[in-house]
Amino acid sequence: MDLREELPGDRQDVREVHLRAFGDHGLVVAGLVDSLRDMVTAENGLSLVAEQDGRVVGHVMFTRSLLDAPRRLVDVRVLGPLGVRPEFHERGVGSALVRHGLGILAEREVPLVFVEGDPGYYSRFGFAPGGGLGFRKPSLRIPDGAFQVIGLPAYEPWMTGTLVYAEPFWRHDAVGLRDPDA
């Protein structure tokens, strides 16, 4: 398996990964990825694909959001979406994408990476619930356990506060859980 940065020609394959991986939510996720891609530049953000036999089988994005810390706004990254084609699940593709991405972001001196997801999956990479570490989630609709963060070497203890998601997450209504009965 090869891990590499997404290239312009991967766009349709990446959409296909998320359409397959996320089932009923696939269209929302694929739309979110297309919007977040506009934020990925050499300095900001990271979009990685996993390739097997020349075929894109997994994809992850790390995009820029803000931490509203007491001292100043801090550039952080949000992991997601992460998707792997179902027929390639349980082969370490997702883990390889996450670990590779965190390694690159550590080298780029990004201090913190946040994720909204299942702690049963993300805790293996060192993510921990953000609420217990001085961080506030960007929406009350995110379950406490799902709001997770990992500190990289550039992290300093004064970096606490509220995570402010980049605008595309709101535009695609891709934050937290909706309650149709509320």
Ligand SMILES: CC(C)(COP(=O)(O)OP(=O)(O)OC[C@H]1O[C@@H](n2cnc3c(N)ncnc32)[C@H](O)[C@@H]1OP(=O)(O)O)[C@@H](O)C(=O)NCCC(=O)NCCS
């Ligand atoms: C989550 C996902 C990216 C994992 O990719 P993967 O390549 O199958 O994962 P890996 O092979 O690296 O890891 C497999 C391990 O993760 C566990 N796992 C997979 N999905 C999980 C989940 N949602 N919650 C908890 N554990 C999960 C597996 O049980 C397995 O555990 P083990 O190592 O103890 O046996 C993939 O299942 C996927 O694309 N799911 C649909 C999209 C999605 O939910 N994305 C994440 C959004 S937060």
